[in-house]
Amino acid sequence: MIKWKDEYSIGIDRIDDEHKKLVEIANRAYEILNNNFYIDKYDKIVEILKELEDYTVFHFNDEENYMRQIGYKKFFSHKIEHEEFIQKIKSVDLNKIDYNQDKYLLEIINFIVDWLVKHILEKDKLIVSDK
Template identity: 60%
Template sequence: MIKWREEYSTGVQSIDEQHKKLIEIADRAFKLLKDDFCVDKYDKIVSILEELKDYTVYHFQSEEEYMMSIRYKKLFSHKALHEKFIEKINEVDFNKIDEDQNEYILGILEFIVTWIENHILGNDKLIGKD
């Protein structure tokens, strides 16, 4: 579904490595979606979402610290985008996961992949140029 592409590179190694990890988490969610042998995916979905939340908080904090260290001019607007993403992930309704697990995973994946691509290409790449 989503794989690391060189165009995602910001030129900041630590940020790029963290982006690779986010993409790897999204890829695991995609593989779970495609796993026809796993009938009840609830626990795995919850586990992936919890990992995504935890890692995203770590990544955003790390990225924001880097932006502060280089006196990045768009830090506050960038931070607002991060907070919006965290809000969206925190709104996940675990009760709805059980209603249609594949549909729920697909919805989460579409959101994550779109956000990662748009955010990295539209916002994060600017960090390496500052």
């Protein structure tokens, strides 16, 4: 589970709100992981992965448009990181998930949280400090 911290804010309300939505998606994945009433979580996992993919595509496009508007110098390297994240989500083997749902869901959650926090703190904050 991840809680939004003020230190994650980059100071651009729209982008901060989108980051909060990504945190919300990660937290819902965590809730699925810990819900013992779901005997088979496969459909829920597929649903959360699809939402994550769709929302990150939307968010990354929005963030990249903002970077282009301000003439951000590190745009291309930043865009590559976004593309790598989306490829990682798209490359999840749904067949493997079905055999050990909790293990793979935990791996997905850890990947999302680690990447998101690191990316915000190390890359996204540079967008506003580089203006």
